Amino acid sequence: MRPFLLSILFLLLAACAAERRPMPELTALNGNEDVSGAKGCAAVYPQGRWQFVHSIDFSMQDGSGGTVIGVTSLAGDEISCVLMTIEGFTLFEAAYQEGKGLAVKRAVPPFDKPAFGEGLMGDVRTIFVAPPGQTMRYGRAADNGPVCRYPGIDGRTLDILPATDDCWQIRSYTSDHVMDRSITGRSCRKMGDSLIPEHLELKGFGQTGYTLKMTLINAEN
Amino acid sequence: MKLFFLFLTLTFFLPAHAPAEGSTPQAKDSEAAQAPIQLRSVKADFVQEKHLKILARPIISTGTFTFQAPQSLRWEYQKPLHSILLMHGGKVKKFIERDGRLTEEKGMQLDSMQVVLAEISNWLDGRFTDNAMFTVTFPDKNTILLTPKDKGIAALISTIELKLGDQAGLLDAVTIFEGPDSSTRLIFTNRVLNQEIPASLFTDR
Numbered sequence: 001m002r003p004f005l006l007s008i009l010f011l012l013l014a015a016c017a018a019e020r021r022p023m024p025e026l027t028a029l030n031g032n033e034d035v036s037g038a039k040g041c042a043a044v045y046p047q048g049r050w051q052f053v054h055s056i057d058f059s060m061q062d063g064s065g066g067t068v069i070g071v072t073s074l075a076g077d078e079i080s081c082v083l084m085t086i087e088g089f090t091l092f093e094a095a096y097q098e099g100k101g102l103a104v105k106r107a108v109p110p111f112d113k114p115a116f117g118e119g120l121m122g123d124v125r126t127i128f129v130a131p132p133g134q135t136m137r138y139g140r141a142a143d144n145g146p147v148c149r150y151p152g153i154d155g156r157t158l159d160i161l162p163a164t165d166d167c168w169q170i171r172s173y174t175s176d177h178v179m180d181r182s183i184t185g186r187s188c189r190k191m192g193d194s195l196i197p198e199h200l201e202l203k204g205f206g207q208t209g210y211t212l213k214m215t216l217i218n219a220e221n
Numbered sequence: 222m223k224l225f226f227l228f229l230t231l232t233f234f235l236p237a238h239a240p241a242e243g244s245t246p247q248a249k250d251s252e253a254a255q256a257p258i259q260l261r262s263v264k265a266d267f268v269q270e271k272h273l274k275i276l277a278r279p280i281i282s283t284g285t286f287t288f289q290a291p292q293s294l295r296w297e298y299q300k301p302l303h304s305i306l307l308m309h310g311g312k313v314k315k316f317i318e319r320d321g322r323l324t325e326e327k328g329m330q331l332d333s334m335q336v337v338l339a340e341i342s343n344w345l346d347g348r349f350t351d352n353a354m355f356t357v358t359f360p361d362k363n364t365i366l367l368t369p370k371d372k373g374i375a376a377l378i379s380t381i382e383l384k385l386g387d388q389a390g391l392l393d394a395v396t397i398f399e400g401p402d403s404s405t406r407l408i409f410t411n412r413v414l415n416q417e418i419p420a421s422l423f424t425d426r
Binding site: 051053055057066067069071073080082084086087088089090093106108217218220 | 269271273275276277278280282298301302304317319326377397399400403405
């Protein structure tokens, strides 16, 4: 019986290990390779003043979920976001400004928990705000795709994959080099210098896993 | 909270009976001539404008609604998202289009329907002043203002403004003010009154 239990335990541990998505090694380009692809990473982030309206299907790990409409406004160093029902009722409204932090203007239960506002704005900033690029490394990941790798605060890392199918991907990693968030853009269209996806899928990993499927309703700048 | 959303939704199609301020006997005769018709059913198109300070332009949604007395409703958005709210025989369902298919949104608080339906009955009878949820005022004969009595609701909705149409008994527009920087306006057109409507419209997506 004991070997059987041990084998079950081993399988469970293996399954847990498989859920962890480790950060891939980055292979530096050799001197002859073209590094102009790094410019593609800049196109992932919209430049200037923008306003986006998305429908957002959210689903939690426990199977719960729903659909809301999200508004994101980018204006200089300020980001504002609003979540509302299809019927137009405002559920959550907040703004984030560099140096001032998050200011929640309205939060209707169950969207009134501080962790929700922080998490939402974290997601919004990951999607729409370019990381500081002074120390960006450009190379190839294990699957041979080009990657722009940005070290973040507290040992975190952000990878941008500018040439994924017809659009792009963003992956963020914890200080333990484990993926905690992936964002996949699909059906990108070029607007100015930016590649704006028609569809975005954000997956948050870990104990409170969740998925956001965002479909663009309107983009203006 | 879903109770409140539903309540707001249901207020949109109600026939409105606003007494004119300072009515004279002559005016009362005139009002009698425009007495609200007995509403058995109504169908209409609507345009919804969501106004927010951060929006350069309002978000426009369009759809249709169908109501049949005493308690049947179909509230359907066509754009930008296809969704349907159905109410019939005390049951409420909501469907939203995901990946090209209408799927049911679970978790509607069905037990709250009794409260909602009680409110509807009051309003259908024109008993605005008896409303337990709102203080009702009549700034002019075409406008009804609803102000929440409950502090919890007042924190979410400051006022609801109902604009009456020329045809007695129906609304032209409803505006829900959430605060100084946020409001939702619904404008109704193509209204058809008292047609026979099959029950399946209130049960089938």
